[in-house]
Amino acid sequence: MQTCRVAIAGFGRVGRATASMLLARRERYRDLYGTEVALVAVVGSRAGLIDQDGIAEARFADLEAGVSGPDVIAASGADVVIDAGPSDHRTGGPGLAYLIQALAAGHDAIAISKGALVHSGAALMETARATGAMLKVSGASGAALPTIDLIEHSLKGAAILGLEGILNATTNYLLDAMMARGIELSDALAEAQAGGFAERDPRGDVEGWDTASKLVILANFGLGAPLAIDDVRVGGMEAVTSAEIAGWRRDGRVPKLVGRLSREGETWRAAVGIETYCADDPFARVPGKTKAIRIATDTMGEIVALGCGEEPVATAAAALKDLEHILAARRRARGT
Template sequence: MSGSRQPRLKVAVLGCGSVGSQVVRLLTEQADDLAARVGAPVDLVGVAVRRLDAAREVQVPEGLLTTDALGLATREDVDLVIEVIGGIEPARSLILGALESGASVVTANKALLAEDGSTLFEAAEKAGRDLYYEAAVAGAIPIVRPLRESLAGDKVTRVLGIVNGTTNFILDKMDTSGAGFSEALEEAQDLGYAEADPTADVEGFDAAAKAAILASLAFHTRVTASDVYREGISEVTAADVESAREMNSVVKLLAICELKGDAVSARVHPAMIPLSHPLASVRGAYNAVFVESEAAGQLMFYGPGAGGSPTASAVLGDLVTVARNRLDDVRGPGESAYAARTVLPMGETVTRYHVAIDVEDRAGVLAAVATAFAEHDVSIQTVRQEGRGAEAQLVVVSHRATDAQLSDTVEHLRKMDIVRDVTSVMRVEGGGE
């Protein structure tokens, strides 16, 4: 890119849905500003779509739409490819094709990075090109770059996040209005926060993919979505939310990534957290990620975690960085997986439990329940009885123990004659040992 004439960078966009359309809008509306920030004009040369005649949120400039995504991604004159199609295929093949053809890539594809990120990073390394993905986790919130670059000289020990806006909206609605899960989900769908098929969100698949990416970055270890323990929120009841309120807590779907000696753990599940914790105040469809490290201490990143414009903002931020690197003929950071730590199974993860137990209202019940916990080496932090007779219920909060010990304790309780039912089991995070 030598000579007196200013170089021009050619950009291809793969996908023109809610995010892709906003990326196209920003590329065209802010072309002059982007050129000034990059140091060279950034020309949009093509937008790959499935159907040319589909209705779109933005007007794509004449002649740029194409259904030949692979042809566009592998064009010899394309410098930068933005992938916002999502899913595994054809996105993986398109990204690999772009890298092999010499383009740098910006992607928002959390599912692909969590399932097969190593293949993409290896291809980028081999091609000597950038692969940036800030938009893959928590929308507009800058969290990938802080973990990848800003905290690269520190030792991150824990990442705790609300990384799915749909589930946070539902749980927040259940907390503030007393609604049940189905009612809150229906409202989320009516408002456009939840898809017609909400499975990826409410069953934790979306959050698990993000947890895998966060754990990989934080602990310099390859963590895939299959390594992440996952529970969704579809079993959370209004009674669970009320129990949390009585403990001065709220229920949140948390992505939790922890460094444990020479191993790491990654899990997604609903949990009670005390109102004093910064994440407890994250309301509606917002996201937040809480990071703990040895030198920096505690950091929190907060903001809109989804949506076309917020996510496009993160995409364009990556685009500017990658474009600058391209002009200077340098690369940004690649994959850091040197630590290659073991990923602990959920059973070895240390946590606490809140257990609600319907019991017979007679002498010796409390002692028998306490004995069941003791037999599995689980210490009880608090216990209280609610109601009498047929309504008698014990609510037990444990101290920290392995998840396997706690799970075995619950199974033991279910088999006891004095126990009519274990009505609720939920993990507790923060606020005690």
């Protein structure tokens, strides 16, 4: 029985959900991959735990002050590092330091946080190639919505001509509420925040930056297109008025905040903004908290996928899907 030691950097709602789900699936990992998975470290911004014999869920409430930072992860002997911390595309932190350290040491890494991938995606991929480590990014590029996996596996061999996506569930929920009930953005946002669905600071969502970050990740990691965040033309929904909503409803159009990657020869263009769709378009029928992606190909036609899952469980599940890809690859490498 092989052993895989996992460390989680970032221990908020998503990090804790990932840790709990990982421990609950240990028997699955033994049965399917012949691997004993041990959670050897969890670290937040100021506290954490480290135990090379494995951490049980009962200990999550007893984080130790000062147990934090990349050095703690390195000392844990982790074979796989999961970055589940906060996201900052301007600096890449705090996840960038954890990912660089893991990949440089030849350890596999799973990114849930988008910031490091947007800030330094090319450098992280190059480090992974140089050391032979695997870097997986499902949780950062759509979570329950299959995006990277769809491109890498289901559309293997086809040329991607372009894609568009409703990649932010919060903005889709807000626009859906505004259209269905004719309420103002401020009222829809207050409802979403009261329900714990929208962030206390929603600017990253409503101004389009979360969608832009996901486009950059899809471009770099899915399409091999070297786009930076500054290459994306970014618009949001903060200026949508009740008059516009009424006009779209009258005209039978449905607004969505959409991220789009368009191919012009060998060049890729990226944009985020409000687009409207006729009522019979699949995107017009994407409700509430659901996300969607539509990919145009040369040989497989047009592919549409929808995904909706409760957070933080959906994002945790996407990260652990990546872990299963890693465990499967390791088993193939062992020839067992």
